[in-house]
Amino acid sequence: MSEPREHGATAASSLSTSSPSTPGTPAPAGPARAGARGAMGESLLEVRGLQKHFPLTQGIVFKRTIGHVRAVDGVDLTLRRGETVGLVGESGCGKSTVSKLIVALERPTAGSILYKGKDVARMGGRALKAYRREVQIIFQDPYASLNPRMTVGDIVAEGWAVHDDVAPRKGRLKRTQELLDRVGLNPDYVNRYPHQFSGGQRQRIGIARALALQPEVIVCDEPVSALDVSVQAQVVNLLEDLQDEFGLSYLFIAHDLSVVRHISDRVAVMYLGSIVEEGTDEQVYASPSHPYTQALLSSVPLHEPHLRGQKDRILLQGDVPSPADPPSGCRFRTRCWKAQDVCAQEAPALVDRGQGHPSACHFAEARMVVPVDVE
Structure with a gap:
């Protein structure tokens, strides 16, 4: 069976010039625009002294801790509304662990993650559920992050089963198709499975899934590292368009410095669990x-x-x-x-x-x- 072609934009230049919905048609199911969210530049996410230590154990029956892996050891970051912060560093420096801590997939050993002034580590129940709706993640591997037994439509709409107030049951199919169209995929692909798509198309499905819950912050955990160069440009341009349209804030994690420079407002360089340099993209790259x-x-x-x-x-x-x-x-x-x-x-x-x-x-x-x- 031939590989499905991407619907709409097929080049980086065309992605950067996509237009919003025409008058009279429903807007895509996504976040509200920046003007409805508040003033640009407002601090959304503050990370202070963040640490994550994984225990090293010895023994089979009677396990004892003999040390700790200091994956993250004192990270400070600030993410403002509408801003993109790039987090760069070589493999194994702790970037992905930071992303998991921020989206509450891991609990920090020490430090704090403040979202609008509230500590994420102290959240539970409804507060944590609301936070996970506001802060979404795009995973690194577009092959492993999608359930192969679910259709694309079910994958994108899965979050609505938990947050049913975002999208009423009636009309969910139409909203799913709007999201697929917005990320450059054919809306008729809702009944296809992940194995029927290319790597770039799968990453677009991951982006649509992240947009479905109308978040304010999206953590991009090396979203283009598994893609070839031409597809990387398309995905990066798509992320920039979505940020302009919906007022999103990105924490963009990567080891490709040229990609980070293209998309980031500020850059933080990470080495062995700590931030070693921070500044604007011009400061970090030029001097x-x-x-x-x-x-x-x-x-x-x-x-x-x-x-x-x-x-x-x-x-x-x-x-x-x-x-x-x-x-x-x-x-x-x-x-x-x-x-x-x-x-x-x-x-x-x-x-x-x-x-x-x-x-x-x-x-x-x-x-x-x-x-x-x-x-």
């Missing part, structure tokens, strides 16, 4: 001040051949330390070319040391790694 951020940018391939010789090449020595036994002081010191005795004795605070944005390095120094005219 990174932490050695780890500089090394990450150095690894980004440049598509323009005439610019490749202008990029600084930074090669890190050694392997990433185990989160079960992180180094004392600065966690990056075992791979850092600037490391001195103070780095092993004192953990650097995430503060501005004269570079214009916070950096957790005793010897922070702004350095242009890639040419500034490269997008």
Whole structure:
């Protein structure tokens, strides 16, 4: 059987110019526009001192804890209304664990997650149910995140069975079709199964499912890492269009720095469970001040051949330390070319040391790694 073609936009450029519903037709089932939600820039989500430690146990019958994996160890983040915050870092640094903590799939070991001033960790019952409606997630793997035994229509509408006040039973099929159409899929695909779609189409189904409950915040946990480059551009442009239309706030988690730069207003760089640098996309990419951020940018391939010789090449020595036994002081010191005795004795605070944005390095120094005219 031939693979179903995507309905509507099939190129990145066409996605970025999608228009809202025409007059006289029902609006897609999605969040209210930003104007109805409140003023832009209002703080929605505040993460303070967030920690998540997983116990290491030994024994089969009588298990005892012999240590902890410090997956997340002191993360501070703020997400404002209508803003996109990019969270970047190499595999194993704790990005996905942060996403699970924020959507209440995991309970934090310490710290707080404040949503509109209320601590998520202390929520239960109706409060937690209401929070999970407001904060949705798009998972990394579009193949594993969809139930293969459910049709696309049932997958998108599943949340309405729990939050039945969002969509009345009558008319749910029509609202499901509107959501599929809004994310660039044929509305007639509601009775198809996930295996009948490509990877990019499955990720669009995941986006439609996240939009169904009319959230204010969407956590995007590496939503394009499993897709090829051309489909990545389409999905990113779709996310930007939906943000403009519905006033969404995104926490966009990825390890592809070029994608994060394209979509993010602010960027936080994570290493071994902690934030090591934070700033606007221009500050982090044009003048990174932490050695780890500089090394990450150095690894980004440049598509323009005439610019490749202008990029600084930074090669890190050694392997990433185990989160079960992180180094004392600065966690990056075992791979850092600037490391001195103070780095092993004192953990650097995430503060501005004269570079214009916070950096957790005793010897922070702004350095242009890639040419500034490269997008």
